[in-house]
Amino acid sequence: MKKEIDSLLAANTNTNTDTERSFQRSVVLSEAKNAFVLNSSWTQHGPSHWLQVEKNAVMLGEHTPGCDMEVARLFALLHDCRRQNEGRDPDHGARAADFAQELFDKGMLRLDPGRLAVLKYAMTHHNNGQVSDDPTIGICWDADRLDLPRVGTAPNISLMSNQYAKKWLRLHSAKTFRG
Ligand SMILES: [Fe+2]
């Protein structure tokens, strides 16, 4: 099973286009926005954050062999879309994973079971303070944490999974990350 997931991850080198092999970005983004219940004009966990996480994931992916960029970008677009408040919401990752399963069941995510499992795992545990040596899961979590300056928090280098993310943090001030 692990070998199967590894070969699927290694085979995937998709680029930043609207129509992906495994999902249509505009459709997934629209579904996520429709599911989002917080006020999108002032939320710190809404679409502007999702798009920054996606950019971060693409940046990290360019320096990370073997990562599944489609899964990482799906994570970015979906991981916070089921938040129910702006503060403590420990189950929002699990709800996002359930939402991904719903999109899969509707035929909107063309992922095999291994890739869907990676996506759901990354979403379920993204807010549990973990690191991962899986290249795709590591990119998902690091891309999210690199956007912590939006809420006035500097990313913690010891909670970075990805080597390039660690290098990047050493070279850049967290305060200037979003430019
Ligand atoms: Fe989150």
Ligand SMILES: [Fe+2]
């Ligand atoms: Fe997030």
